[in-house]
Amino acid sequence: MNLKNVIQIFILSYLTWLALNWSVNADVLITGAIISVLIAVLLCSHCEVLQEVRLSPKSFAYAFAFVGVFWIELIKSNFDVALRVLTPSLPINPGIVEVKTTLHSNIGKMLLANAITLTPGTLTVDILDDRMFIHWIDVTSTDINEATRAIVSKFEKYLEVMYG
Amino acid sequence: MEIRMLIGSIVTLIGAIFIFLGALGIVRMPDLYNRLQSGTKASTLGTILSIAGIGIINPAWAGKAFIIISFVMMTNPVSSHTLARGAHHLGIPLSKKTVIDKLKEAEANEKKEEQ
Amino acid sequence: MVEIILYIAGGLILLGMLTALWRFVEGPSSADRIMAFDAMTVTSIALIALIAFFNNRIIYLDVALVYGLLSFTGVIVIARFLEKGL
Numbered sequence: 495m496n497l498k499n500v501i502q503i504f505i506l507s508y509l510t511w512l513a514l515n516w517s518v519n520a521d522v523l524i525t526g527a528i529i530s531v532l533i534a535v536l537l538c539s540h541c542e543v544l545q546e547v548r549l550s551p552k553s554f555a556y557a558f559a560f561v562g563v564f565w566i567e568l569i570k571s572n573f574d575v576a577l578r579v580l581t582p583s584l585p586i587n588p589g590i591v592e593v594k595t596t597l598h599s600n601i602g603k604m605l606l607a608n609a610i611t612l613t614p615g616t617l618t619v620d621i622l623d624d625r626m627f628i629h630w631i632d633v634t635s636t637d638i639n640e641a642t643r644a645i646v647s648k649f650e651k652y653l654e655v656m657y658g
Numbered sequence: 659m660e661i662r663m664l665i666g667s668i669v670t671l672i673g674a675i676f677i678f679l680g681a682l683g684i685v686r687m688p689d690l691y692n693r694l695q696s697g698t699k700a701s702t703l704g705t706i707l708s709i710a711g712i713g714i715i716n717p718a719w720a721g722k723a724f725i726i727i728s729f730v731m732m733t734n735p736v737s738s739h740t741l742a743r744g745a746h747h748l749g750i751p752l753s754k755k756t757v758i759d760k761l762k763e764a765e766a767n768e769k770k771e772e773q
Numbered sequence: 774m775v776e777i778i779l780y781i782a783g784g785l786i787l788l789g790m791l792t793a794l795w796r797f798v799e800g801p802s803s804a805d806r807i808m809a810f811d812a813m814t815v816t817s818i819a820l821i822a823l824i825a826f827f828n829n830r831i832i833y834l835d836v837a838l839v840y841g842l843l844s845f846t847g848v849i850v851i852a853r854f855l856e857k858g859l
Contacts (some may be wrong), residue, residue, distance in 0.1 A: 510725065512721075513721035513722070513724055513725050514721065514722060514725055514835075515721075516718065516719075516720075516721040516722065568699070568702070568703055569703065571699050572676055572699055572700060572703045575679065575680065575683055575695070575696045575699050575700050576676070576679045576700075578683070578696070579679055579680075579682050579683040579686055579687075579696060580679070580682075584686060584687070584688075586687075586688075586692060586755060587755065587757060588689075588691065588692055588752065588753065588755060588756050588757070589756050589757040589758035589759065590691075590752075590756075590758065590759045590760050590761045590762075591758065591760055592760040592761075592764070604736075607735070607739060608732070608735040608736065608739075611698060611699075611735035611738060611739060612698070612699060612702060612735055615695065616695075617691065617694055617695050617698070617738065617739070617742060618735075618739050618742070619691070619739070619742045619743055619746055619761060620742075620743050620746065620761055622764070625764070627760060627761040627764070629691045629694075629695070629742065631692060631695055633757050633758060636757075636758050636760075663775045664774065664775060664778075666775075667774075667775045667778040667779050667782070668778065670778070670779060670782045670823070671778050671779075671781060671782045671785075673782070673819065674781075674782035674783070674785035674786045674789075674819070675785060677785065677786050677789045677816050677819065678785045678786070678788055678789040678792070680789065680812065681788075681789035681790070681792035681793045681812065681816070682789075682792060684792065684793055684796050684808070684809060684812060685792055685793075685795055685796055690802065690804055690805055690808065693796070693805065693808055694808055697793075697808060697809075697811070697812045701812050701815045701816055702815070704789075704816070704819065705815050705816065705818055705819045708782065708786070708819035708822060708823070709818070709819060709822045709837075711782075712822045712823065712825070712826050715775070715826065716826065718831070719825075719831055719834060722831065722834045722835070722838070723822075723834070725838065726818065726822075726834065726837060726838050726841065729838065729841060729842075730815065730818065730841060733841070733845045734815060734845075736845075736849075737811055737845055737848040737849055737852070738808075738811070740848070740849055740852040740853065740856075741804060741807060741808060741811070741848065741852045743852075743856065744804065744852040744853065744855040744856035745802075745804040745855070747855075747856045747857070748802075748804065748855055748856070750802050750804055
């Protein structure tokens, strides 16, 4: 049983409960506290979901920057999809390319894969250790290094600070 | 008051337009992977914007709307990623326009090393 | 004004679901069908939120959340099944 782990899970589930109920009555607060303690102690004394997160001011700043970049890319990717769908000739040049990542933690890799899936024209198909296979709707380069620079590096520099 | 409700409804409308365009992409694209691309991106942002619009109109619902938004944002890419990997394992063909398939080459290499 | 815009948005979402339904019926492989099903369920979360606004009932948002949870689990299970048979 890891106390830091349990406290993190407790805070996360209690915040979720408060957002779901959106009220500060005494009975809501007490019920939520009891349920969150039970979840954290009984179910999650060995979860390692938040284990790898680094808690430092720099990491928080990079997390905010990551969310900002992510939103901009998400909106860009939607306009990209809309443009491709509405063009009668359907301008696509698809293919599956390979890229390399330097991240080691599992949750960092998962966040990277999610971010790649939601950015313009790319979709993560498979992850084997540090190699990621990405379906690219408009292949500009089949070389590993150039594909890595085009797809991965814009997110990796933030995630490296957050998770290492 | 009125302006806030107007902004919320316009945000919802933009989300609905993205959802419709994504569904159009699902029909128009030539193979599964391209369909997944347009389907995932458009339905994620479309749903997020629609629910955010409802949250703006009715501020008392903002907390629940935020929970649903973060949930959709975390799970939707994961399910499409799992589906793409399953389809590739199953051998569902890519479209004729495809220029390269590195994953197939990597799997073939692994098989060669095992033999 | 607000209600008219929201009705138009609801109509567009329904139209999108019908378009995805065409792929669900037509889809050459089972993976295409699951993909269309996934898009339809995520879209219907937005539709349930709109219905919650029209009926002014916050409890419908909980329905939307649970619906999203169930559809996510379902898609993951079916995709794993396609990959290596559970």
